[in-house]
Amino acid sequence: MSQTAIRINGPRSSVRNLKAFQEEIPVPTKHEVLIKVHSVSLNYRDIGVATSGYPFPVKDNVVPCSDAAGVVVGVGEGVKNLAKGDRVIGTFDPTNIFGQQMDWLNGQGGPVDGVLCEYITLPAIAAVKLPENSPQSFSEWSTLVCTGVTAWNALYALTPLKPGQIVLLQGTGGVSITGLILAKAAGATTIITSSSDKKLEFVKAKFGANYCVNYKTHPEWSKEVLRLTNGEGVDYVFENGGSGTIAESINSVKMGGNVSVIGFLSQAKEMPDVATLALSKGAVVRGITVGSTQLLQEVVRFVGRKGLRLPVEKEFGFSAEEAVKAFEYLQSGTHVGKVCIKVAE
Numbered sequence: 001m002s003q004t005a006i007r008i009n010g011p012r013s014s015v016r017n018l019k020a021f022q023e024e025i026p027v028p029t030k031h032e033v034l035i036k037v038h039s040v041s042l043n044y045r046d047i048g049v050a051t052s053g054y055p056f057p058v059k060d061n062v063v064p065c066s067d068a069a070g071v072v073v074g075v076g077e078g079v080k081n082l083a084k085g086d087r088v089i090g091t092f093d094p095t096n097i098f099g100q101q102m103d104w105l106n107g108q109g110g111p112v113d114g115v116l117c118e119y120i121t122l123p124a125i126a127a128v129k130l131p132e133n134s135p136q137s138f139s140e141w142s143t144l145v146c147t148g149v150t151a152w153n154a155l156y157a158l159t160p161l162k163p164g165q166i167v168l169l170q171g172t173g174g175v176s177i178t179g180l181i182l183a184k185a186a187g188a189t190t191i192i193t194s195s196s197d198k199k200l201e202f203v204k205a206k207f208g209a210n211y212c213v214n215y216k217t218h219p220e221w222s223k224e225v226l227r228l229t230n231g232e233g234v235d236y237v238f239e240n241g242g243s244g245t246i247a248e249s250i251n252s253v254k255m256g257g258n259v260s261v262i263g264f265l266s267q268a269k270e271m272p273d274v275a276t277l278a279l280s281k282g283a284v285v286r287g288i289t290v291g292s293t294q295l296l297q298e299v300v301r302f303v304g305r306k307g308l309r310l311p312v313e314k315e316f317g318f319s320a321e322e323a324v325k326a327f328e329y330l331q332s333g334t335h336v337g338k339v340c341i342k343v344a345e
């Protein structure tokens with residue numbers, strides 16, 4: 001039996017090098033499950049992998065993408081926790097079960113093959129069962145694998161968020177909007193930034209952001225954040241920009257607050273003096289490396305019990321042409337929230 005798998009074929013210079021191949025369906029070993037993939041969610045990382053912009057090792061001819069949701073269709077003889085018919089999502093790094101962080105050497109769709117195909121095998125311990133009869137679609141659930149765990153890690157893995165605290169989210173992409181949804185559901189006040197007033201209006205209306213700041217019209221946007229928080233600053237920052245935004249992020253945080261270093265969307269010509277900035281605020285400046293299967297289990301439980309809907313903005317079909325369109329759409333930055341590829345109905 002064969003399946004379609006999409007690989008980055010040739011130089012990793014353009015998302016147009018995504019090509020479809022007919023390949024064997026893998027057979028699960030004793031402690032693995034075979035999953036029929038229904039949806040794959042894209043991350044900014046996948047663009048980086050396809051265009052040599054990802055700062056960690058990447059396998060040649062890799063199957064891209066890390067986030068799949070699907071149905072178990074085969075189980076190894078040693079598997080006890082899952083059965084055929086279970087709806088599951090697989091974790092970002094199947095070798096990483098517990099704790100706050102992972103290294104970057106086993107993340108799916110980079111150093112090892114990922115999930116943009118019809119069938120994948122995973123260790124049963126790295127697949128998280130989804131709640132029965134939940135209203136969320138496969139695409140929605142798939143977004144928790146990287147984005148959901150990253151946001152959960154920022155809010156809960158080191159210093160757990162408390163109701164009434166303030167969370168600042170940078171940009172209107174997947175990590176930010178998912179973080180906003182989780183933070184609001186936990187009783188936090190939220191401030192979101194964007195380059196676009198139109199996107200901010202939309203995010204306020206649809207996701208209930210409490211305050212919005214345009215980082216283009218306010219290049220020193222921390223001043224707006226301090227104004228909105230009566231000079232105090234915020235408890236948590238989702239630092240998605242990198243060297244280009246880290247100074248404004250630390251300026252926005254309250255004394256002793258948390259800055260989660262997540263993304264690399266904006267590069268500064270000169271790296272700011274982060275040591276002095278962190279010292280001046282007594283701030284925790286902590287890198288995030290997605291997170292473990294344990295964190296995925298926690299965020300699935302929270303989303304399931306709260307009935308939260310996840311921000312899938314657009315779904316594409318499953319073919320090399322559609323995958324190129326999906327990657328180009330994400331690359332254009334016109335989206336708000338998540339972009340997915342529907343592999344099966």
Ligand SMILES: NC(=O)c1ccc[n+]([C@@H]2O[C@H](COP(=O)([O-])OP(=O)(O)OC[C@H]3O[C@@H](n4cnc5c(N)ncnc54)[C@H](OP(=O)(O)O)[C@@H]3O)[C@@H](O)[C@H]2O)c1
Binds near residue numbers: 150170266290
């Ligand atoms: N460390 C980790 O474990 C981890 C996990 C997941 C993602 N990430 C990283 O986190 C970042 C965001 O990922 P994503 O998947 O959410 O990306 P995404 O969905 O592609 O979102 C990108 C959005 O970020 C905003 N943005 C771009 N430049 C910005 C800047 N200079 N300042 C503030 N916002 C800016 C834009 O929003 P507007 O159009 O509204 O301005 C853009 O649409 C990426 O760098 C990604 O690689 C890291």
